[in-house]
Each structure stands twice: as structure tokens, then as C-alpha cells.
Amino acid sequence: MLEVEHLTVSYASAKGDVVAVRDVSFTLYPNEIMGLIGESGSGKSTMAYAILRMLKGNARVSQGTIRVLGKDIYQLSAEELRKFRWSHFSMVFQSAMNALNPVMTVGAQMIDTLLSHRPHLTRATAHERALELCELVRIDPRHLKSYPHELSGGMRQRIVIAIAIALEPSLVIMDEPTTALDVVVQRSIMDQIREIQKRVHFSILFISHDFSLVSELATRIAIMYAGQIVEFTDALSLENRVGFHHPYTEGLWKSIPKLLDREIVIEGIPGGPPDLLRLPTGCSFHPRCRYKSKLCTEKTPELKTYDTYEIACHHVLDKEEQHD
């Protein structure tokens, strides 16, 4: 479905090349929901834009390949890419307002997307399909006549989701799709994403900095730190075996507020992410890691497979004993 191999993406800057994604490889399987999490600045959005071939001016893919349905998307011509996007892969970003045209009704935008990619459709059939999409995202069809500003934030994001799945793509990349919404609306949209994905089957790469949100939706989670994936884990193992993970994953998991004995307990991760222009030697996470040794300051750990996990940490086998 989606194959990313050795992807490296850099931004040219006055101080030198900022390598925002470093040698990332993974496969997303048909109908799989994979979460991608990491703190702000870890490279999640850069990766999403690279996969969508939507990187901005000073960014470039300096290494690696990205294949969607077996096609190297960087080998497609502009016209092929235009056809491929929306039909085979699409995206939902944080701000629905930016994704929608403010001077067109939402119905016209849905019908336009359908007709521009399926020119053989009649306007009446496209309208029927728009009605079906409204039903799928639980929007009253009368809102097809509304302009984006007439709808609430949650409704706008539902419309964006409807447009993203209008052409039945195999892959939808969602980058913080609910971050701008309040908690109640966020929950209902998450439930709906899950329900729609079950009904119409497509793969999702779901990007967020919110571990609890991702772990509810995704079956597999990739954890990103300073441009690299430091762990792939299944969502269930986090609750059951939190000590057997990358120290960064453990820290993120413990940063989720938990109610213990009527007190809210939050354990954070000390320090902040590194300057990408001056990465620490060895493991990039070592300055913040309570399990670090001399080896960690000297040698970059590679991703290694342990049962159903892949973890890049020199001490993953011995750290579980020290974990509390």
C-alpha cells in the first residue's frame, strides 16, 4: 500500500541543511491504521508532506523512495500526480478552513472534486454521491448548500473528511485532524473516523502528538524523535508492558495524565528535543534518557526486532528491570 524506504528530507537554511526526517523506512498495509507520534518538531508533518509530494520551497527529499500502490510518486509527471492524488491517496489536515474554499458551498466543492477526477460522471450522479458522503460523515444534506463559514469547526472537518474519501482512495493521511477542535467534538470525529474506515476500508496514517488519541485508533504506532523512527509498537503492548519500550516511548506514555488515588499524576520527559543542526552524538535521545550509558553517547542504535516491536535502543533488554 504505502512503502517508505530510507526517506531523508532536509530544509535548506542560512545556518545549513536542517535534516527533519532521517532515513525512515516503513510499510503501511491495506486497511491498516498506523499512528505516528512525537513531540512538536520531531518531523511528523515533514514526513506527511513528503509522502504527499507537497513539500514546500526550501525542503527536498535528499534520499529514499516513496511508493503508493507500487508507484514511485516522485517519478510521476505533474498530470499523473494530480490524477493519483485524491483518487488513490488523500489528506486531512488540522485546519479545515484552509482546506475548503470559502467562496464555494461545500456541496459545490464535493461535486467539483468528484467531477474533476471522474469526468464521465453526470452532475446528477455526483450529487447523489455527495448525498451518500454526507450520510457517511453524518452531516445533514441541507448543509451541501452552506458555505464553510456557516458551519461549526467539527462540521467543517467532517466535510473535509468526506472530500478526502470521496474518490475511495486506498490511503488517507491525517495530520492532527482533531487538534483544533474541543474535546467532545474531537471524540465524536475520532469515533466517526473509526466507523467510516470499517465501512469503506482504506489505510490511514494518523499523525498526532497526543498518545492517548493515537493509541485508541491505531493498531500499530511509530514513534518519532528528532527525525527518526525510534520504535514501532503495537498499541496494546503499551498498557501491558510499558517498561519494555524505547525510553522516549516510555516517557511519552507516562506524560499522559493519569488519575491515581484521586490525584492527577503526570510524569514528563526532562529537557527538550535537540537542535537538528547539532544533534547529540550516538543516540539523539541520550541527553534526556535516564537509562543512558557511555555506549549511548558513542554509537547510534539501529532499529532491532523484539517480538512484535522494533526498537532503536542499546538498553531495551536490560531497562525493563530498572523501570518503575
Ligand SMILES: Nc1ncnc2c1ncn2[C@@H]1O[C@H](COP(=O)(O)OP(=O)(O)OP(=O)(O)O)[C@@H](O)[C@H]1O
Ligand atoms: N520551512 C522550514 N525551514 C527550515 N526548517 C523547517 C521548516 N519547516 C520545518 N522545519 C524544521 O523541521 C523540523 C520538523 O518540523 P515538522 O513540522 O515536520 O515537525 P512536527 O513533528 O510535525 O511538529 P508539529 O507537531 O509542531 O507540527 C523542525 O525542527 C522544524 O523547525
